Amino acid sequence: MLSFEAAKARLETAGQSHVLQFWSELSAEESSALLEEISLLKPEELLEHCRAAVEAASRHSSADGRLDARMEPVPPEFIGSVRKSDEERLKMWGDEGLLQISQDRVAVLLLAGGQGTRLGVPYPKGMYNVGLPSGKTLYQIQAEHIQKVQELANLKHACRCTIPWYIMTSEFTLGPTEKFFRDNEYFGLCPSNVVMFEQRMIPAVGFDGKIILEKKNKIAMAPDGNGGLYRALVDNKIIEDMERRGLEYLHVYCVDNILVKMADPVFIGFCVNKGADCGAKVVDKAYPSEPVGVVCRVDGLYQVIEYSEIQPETAELRGPGGELLFSAGNICNHFFTRGFLKEVAEKFESQLKQHVAIKKVPFVDGEGNLVKPTKPNGIKMEKFVFDVFKFSNTFVAFEVLREEEFSPLKNADGAPLDTPTTARRSLLAQHYRWALAAGGNFLDEQDKPIPPKHSMTKNKDPPAICEISPLVSYFGEVKM
C-alpha cells in the first residue's frame, strides 16, 4: 500500500493536494481506502486529465455548428439494408453468419458499465425486469438468445459451437452482475464462456481543475465511457483471450435494447461478406430530434455524431425525396474483427476523442459537509465506443427494421419514450406478429377468435399477449 508521504507527493505533482485535506479526521480504515484510491492514479496522467477536462469544458460551452458543416451522409453503397434486400440475399448473409458461428469464430461483448442514471434504479440495467409475463430480465433474455443462435448453428452444421459472452462492467456494476449471474446459474450458459471484466474509473473535475471529493476520503469517480472498452480490453487481456479461443469477430452491443439480436448471423454474415473490419447496425431515424447518434462521415471519415452534438437545423435537413439526410440512427450494435480491435487498442486508443459532460456532482465542502449542488459543478470525461470507426479501412453500415431490432430502455415509466412499458410493448408486439405470421390464431377467454391486427400503435398493447421464449425462436422462425 502507498504511504501517506508517497500519496502526498503524488498529489502535489498533480496539483491536487486538497484530496488529503481531511486526513487528520479519518479513521484507519477510511485512510487506507483513500490511499488505495490514490494509488491507482498516476500523477502525470492525473495532471493531464484535469487540464484536459477544464479545456474541454471551456470548448463545450462555446460549441458551435462547425462540426455540422463537415458532416455528410454515409454513401448508399456502404449501407446494407434488410428492407431493400431480397430474401435470397438475406439468407446468404444469414448462412455466412451461421457458418462463422459454427466454427467458433464469433463472440459477443456487452457494454454494461453504465450507471443507468436516467432509469433511476440502484442496480445494473441488465437486471431490470420490464414486466413481461415470464418476468425475465434483460440479462436472461440475452443469455437465452446466445443459446438459441448456438443451437441454430449446431443444427445447420452438425456441431457443438460456443459463442463466448464478454461483459464489460464497471466498479458500479461488476459485483451485482457477478452475483446475479451466479444466483441464476448463468442462465444455463457455461460460466467459463461468460467473461466479466472491469473498465477504468476516472475522477470528476471541478471547473477550477481540482478533482471533486464526494466524501472526506473518497474521490468522485465515474466510468470512462463505453469507449473505455479499448483500454479495458488491454488491461484485462481480452484480445489474448479471443486469440486463444480462435475468435475472429465480435458483436458489441449495449445493455438496454430489449430487441437486440445478439451475434445476429445476418449482420455478421453481411460484414464478413463485405470484408469489413468494422460495422454498425443502424435504423432509419424516426424523427429529427430522436435521441440517437447518427452514423455519417466527417471530413471523409466515418463517425457517429451524438444527438447532443448535432445542431437541430442539421438534424432536420432533408434529401430530394423528403427523407432525413442524416437518417442512419446508431443503435449501439457494432461489428469488429479481432485484428481491428488489436490495432485500435495498440495504436489508436490514446487518440480517441474525450467527450465532455457537465454534471451535478455531489461533493464535500471545506468543512466536510455533503453538498448536493443545484447547478452543474463538475466535468466528467468519457470516450465513446464508436469513435474508432474513423480508423477502419473497410467500414459498413447495416440498416435493420426498427420494429424487429430496436426498442431501448432508457427512462423510468412516466417519460414519453424508451421506458419499461414501451420496451415491453415492442417485444410483445413482435411476438404477436411472429405468432400471426406462423399461422397462429388467438382466442379470448370465451374461446371467441380475437380478430388479427396487422398494424399496431406504439402506445397500446397488442390485442393478445403472447411472449415467445428466445429459446424457442430467434428470428420468428418456426423451425429450421
Ligand SMILES: CC(=O)N[C@H]1[C@@H](OP(=O)(O)OP(=O)(O)OC[C@H]2O[C@@H](n3ccc(=O)[nH]c3=O)[C@H](O)[C@@H]2O)O[C@H](CO)[C@@H](O)[C@@H]1O
Ligand atoms: C456513446 C454511445 O454509444 N451512444 C449511443 C448510446 O447512447 P446512450 O446515451 O443511450 O448511451 P448509454 O449511456 O446508455 O450507454 C450505452 C451503453 O454503454 C454502456 N456504458 C456506458 C458508459 C460507460 O462508461 N460504460 C458502459 O459500458 C451502457 O451500460 C450502455 O449499455 O445508445 C444509443 C442507442 O440506444 C445510440 O444512439 C447512441 O449513439
